Amino acid sequence: MRNILSRLHDLARISAVTAAITFSAAAHGLEPVSLPSTEAVVAFVVTSNGVDSPVTVPELEALGLYRVTTESPWEVGDLTFEGVLFSDVVAYLGLGDATALRIRALDDYAQEVPRDDWVDKPLILATRQDGEPLTRRTQGPSRLVYPLSEYPGYEPTVQDDRWVWLIRRIERVD
Amino acid sequence: MSIRPFPRWLAPFASAGLAAALSAAMVVGIYSTLNQIEKVLPDFGFFSIRELNLAIQDVSHLQDMVTLARLAPEQAESAEHLAEANDLAYVRFIRQDQTPMIRGYPGYGPAVERTRAVVDTLDGVLSEGRPLAVHDLGQVGEELAAIKAEMIEAYYAFGYRTNADLATIQRRLGALNLQTAIVLSVLSALAIGVAVLLVNRHRTLLEMRQLAWSDSLTGLRNRAWLQSNAAAVLRNAAASQRQVALFLIDVDRFKEVNDTFGHEAGDTILRTVGRLLIAVGERNGAQAIRLGGDEFAILLPESSPPVIERVLGELSESMDGHVDIEGAQVRMSASVGIAHFPEHGSDLDALLRCADYALYEAKARGGAGNVLFSPEIASHIQDQLRLDAAIRHAIQFNELFLVWQPQYELASGRLSGVEALVHWRDPATRKAVPSTDFIPAAEKSELILEIDRFVLTEACRQAAAWAASVPESFTFSVNISARHLQRPELVDHVRQMLRESGLEPARLELEITESAFIEDRQLALDVLQQLRTDGVRIALDDFGTGYSSLSYLVDFDVTRVKIDRSFIADLMVSSEKRSVVKLIMALAHSLDLEVIAEGVESSEQVAFLMQLKCRYAQGALLSQPLGATAMTHLLSAERWVTPELIEGARRILAA
Numbered sequence: 001m002r003n004i005l006s007r008l009h010d011l012a013r014i015s016a017v018t019a020a021i022t023f024s025a026a027a028h029g030l031e032p033v034s035l036p037s038t039e040a041v042v043a044f045v046v047t048s049n050g051v052d053s054p055v056t057v058p059e060l061e062a063l064g065l066y067r068v069t070t071e072s073p074w075e076v077g078d079l080t081f082e083g084v085l086f087s088d089v090v091a092y093l094g095l096g097d098a099t100a101l102r103i104r105a106l107d108d109y110a111q112e113v114p115r116d117d118w119v120d121k122p123l124i125l126a127t128r129q130d131g132e133p134l135t136r137r138t139q140g141p142s143r144l145v146y147p148l149s150e151y152p153g154y155e156p157t158v159q160d161d162r163w164v165w166l167i168r169r170i171e172r173v174d
Numbered sequence: 175m176s177i178r179p180f181p182r183w184l185a186p187f188a189s190a191g192l193a194a195a196l197s198a199a200m201v202v203g204i205y206s207t208l209n210q211i212e213k214v215l216p217d218f219g220f221f222s223i224r225e226l227n228l229a230i231q232d233v234s235h236l237q238d239m240v241t242l243a244r245l246a247p248e249q250a251e252s253a254e255h256l257a258e259a260n261d262l263a264y265v266r267f268i269r270q271d272q273t274p275m276i277r278g279y280p281g282y283g284p285a286v287e288r289t290r291a292v293v294d295t296l297d298g299v300l301s302e303g304r305p306l307a308v309h310d311l312g313q314v315g316e317e318l319a320a321i322k323a324e325m326i327e328a329y330y331a332f333g334y335r336t337n338a339d340l341a342t343i344q345r346r347l348g349a350l351n352l353q354t355a356i357v358l359s360v361l362s363a364l365a366i367g368v369a370v371l372l373v374n375r376h377r378t379l380l381e382m383r384q385l386a387w388s389d390s391l392t393g394l395r396n397r398a399w400l401q402s403n404a405a406a407v408l409r410n411a412a413a414s415q416r417q418v419a420l421f422l423i424d425v426d427r428f429k430e431v432n433d434t435f436g437h438e439a440g441d442t443i444l445r446t447v448g449r450l451l452i453a454v455g456e457r458n459g460a461q462a463i464r465l466g467g468d469e470f471a472i473l474l475p476e477s478s479p480p481v482i483e484r485v486l487g488e489l490s491e492s493m494d495g496h497v498d499i500e501g502a503q504v505r506m507s508a509s510v511g512i513a514h515f516p517e518h519g520s521d522l523d524a525l526l527r528c529a530d531y532a533l534y535e536a537k538a539r540g541g542a543g544n545v546l547f548s549p550e551i552a553s554h555i556q557d558q559l560r561l562d563a564a565i566r567h568a569i570q571f572n573e574l575f576l577v578w579q580p581q582y583e584l585a586s587g588r589l590s591g592v593e594a595l596v597h598w599r600d601p602a603t604r605k606a607v608p609s610t611d612f613i614p615a616a617e618k619s620e621l622i623l624e625i626d627r628f629v630l631t632e633a634c635r636q637a638a639a640w641a642a643s644v645p646e647s648f649t650f651s652v653n654i655s656a657r658h659l660q661r662p663e664l665v666d667h668v669r670q671m672l673r674e675s676g677l678e679p680a681r682l683e684l685e686i687t688e689s690a691f692i693e694d695r696q697l698a699l700d701v702l703q704q705l706r707t708d709g710v711r712i713a714l715d716d717f718g719t720g721y722s723s724l725s726y727l728v729d730f731d732v733t734r735v736k737i738d739r740s741f742i743a744d745l746m747v748s749s750e751k752r753s754v755v756k757l758i759m760a761l762a763h764s765l766d767l768e769v770i771a772e773g774v775e776s777s778e779q780v781a782f783l784m785q786l787k788c789r790y791a792q793g794a795l796l797s798q799p800l801g802a803t804a805m806t807h808l809l810s811a812e813r814w815v816t817p818e819l820i821e822g823a824r825r826i827l828a829a
Contacts, residue, residue: 074270075270106258106261106262107228107231107232107235107262109228136258136261136262136265137261137264137265137269138269139265139269165265166262166265
């Protein structure tokens with residue numbers, strides 16, 4: 001009896017560590033992909049203290065691309081996107097301590113995304129759709145994708161509004 | 175015009191029907207209103223307003239960029255801005271067009287096609303490079319202005335309609351609210367009304383039952399109550415192996431009091447009795463009931479001999495006594511008949527019957543007593559009733575007739591008088607039944623009065639017919655029951671008979687049995703006194719066997735004493751009896767009363783009696799009773815025939 005219990009304990013420990021390591025990678029059906037890099041188009045600018053710093057698509061994609069297939073509240077059918085983990089982007093931009101980020105689109109549509117949405121969650125900043133880089137006309141160069149199919153923890157209605165595309169600027173709220 | 179009253183029994187059904195109809199109406203109303211609200215709702219959503227807004231914004235922004243490009247067609251910035259705005263328009267109106275949500279917006283449809291056309295045109299303009307075609311831009315600008323106006327109009331119209339819908343919904347909800355409130359109020363009122371009706375009805379039914387079961391005069395339970403509830407009481411008793419006692423209580427001579435003092439006095443007595451019985455009932459866990467008239471009952475559900483004793487004790491204590499009516503002290507008492515369940519009967523009818531028999535017996539014994547039922551009582555009463563019926567029949571159909579017993583003067587041996595005896599000719603057997611066989615039974619009831627009356631009437635008539643053939647001293651004796659002495663109307667009847675027949679009063683002798691109990695001495699005295707005043711003779715029959723012989727002799731002013739046959743029969747063998755007879759003779763002589771001996775059967779008896787100077791005698795062996803015809807012959811005969819026994823006595827005395 002004692003033996004079984006100690007073995008169960010060992011298993012649990014190992015799984016936890018593995019999970020921590022592999023979460024960011026393949027948790028929740030996120031599939032890492034490797035694609036040839038594209039033109040150095042500016043995805044968006046990061047504004048801090050009134051200073052706009054442009055961020056390019058290759059910069060973003062270097063953080064690690066993942067493929068995700070999901071439904072969208074704004075479009076019909078299952079859509080396949082390739083993009084980077086938003087939490088990786090936040091870390092790269094040095095905004096990891098922000099409580100929320102304001103994401104503004106080209107037509108001035110803006111949404112405040114709370115850190116709950118990206119911390120330990122598979123929120124994706126998509127740069128390609130079906131392998132093709134996103135352009136302005138395809139709601140790019142980057143757009144926020146909530147993988148609803150993979151992560152039922154996301155609340156519809158609230159998150160629906162946060163599918164910002166045609167992203168122009170990211171800045172911290174606080 | 176006559177108004178048909180709404181039948182009360184219909185009220186609950188009508189209410190229920192109305193309630194159902196109202197509920198149905200309410201449900202239909204709510205359903206239809208909610209339906210309408212539902213139809214309006216898809217158009218009412220924040221998202222749709224926002225999307226429309228954003229669409230107008232994009233068109234407006236594109237229009238602005240077109241204007242800017244027109245003003246500076248060769249600037250790279252103008253083209254860049256224009257391209258950007260065009261792309262936005264593309265995304266919204268062409269790429270996003272697949273969303274059904276957006277397609278559903280009113281007024282949006284035509285705008286989509288026109289904007290698409292604009293986007294295509296601008297694509298063309300931009301692809302041609304700088305400087306941008308100002309003329310084309312101008313046209314596009316106008317077109318965009320028109321699109322925007324149309325969209326704004328649609329937007330406002332949509333807003334108005336949504337507002338109107340909201341207002342309608344608000345109104346409808348308000349009306350629905352009101353309707354629901356009214357309907358619910360009405361339903362509540364109906365429900366309460368029905369509940370009240372039902373409760374009231376229940377209570378009224380209970381009250382009616384109580385009323386139906388209570389006696390209005392005394393407040394006691396009535397016969398109906400007994401009929402309805404006795405079965406349950408008996409059932410319970412049977413289940414728990416208990417006895418139930420039924421007391422039937424009858425106020426003695428209530429009718430007389432009622433007649434004498436009036437109905438109010440009678441009612442007072444009944445009420446008093448009722449109160450007393452209620453008290454007795456409460457003390458003993460029994461139910462007091464008034465069955466009707468002066469008949470009451472007590473139903474004792476858990477009876478046992480000691481309880482019965484107690485109840486009887488309480489009854490006699492409270493019911494026997496004097497009541498003050500109009501200053502007069504009237505003696506009141508009650509007779510009680512008791513029957514048991516299950517001993518005397520297994521249902522109410524049987525119990526009532528048995529208690530009734532017992533009550534009848536208590537009454538027959540004189541009243542103011544209680545009798546417990548027994549089968550003997552039942553058979554006894556049944557026999558009595560049968561006999562009563564037979565006698566009644568006999569009287570009605572003239573089956574009674576008189577025979578005459580001769581009485582002799584011993585000294586002379588001649589006929590001195592006759593005693594009338596009533597016989598009954600049984601039509602079945604055609605045999606004559608002597609009085610001894612039915613008079614005692616008749617004396618127990620009022621029938622004896624009828625017989626007496628018949629005998630009196632017939633005897634007077636017959637005596638008057640014979641009067642001419644007999645000496646003045648000849649007497650005709652008629653038996654009168656002691657019961658009759660309690661009736662003042664006896665005097666009137668006798669007078670009437672004497673008058674009608676023309677018989678001399680002194681020839682009529684009324685015989686009263688001394689052994690009979692006289693309840694009201696004073697009344698009897700009055701009656702006899704009046705008769706004596708008229709000149710009628712009185713004889714004391716069965717002398718020596720009764721109660722207060724001596725006081726009767728004195729008080730009742732009799733004229734003759736008849737020595738009972740029991741003394742005469744043992745005259746020769748019993749010295750005591752001889753002594754008694756001597757005493758009677760001495761007493762009679764000292765009071766100057768005549769004496770006649772009954773039941774004389776031998777010459778020795780006659781000789782003895784003659785020695786004692788007993789003047790008269792009668793007996794079957796002296797002479798049998800004779801019928802009217804035979805007696806007529808005897809009386810009209812020239813010579814009196816001296817009976818053999820008297821001849822024999824003479825011989826004995828001569829020897």
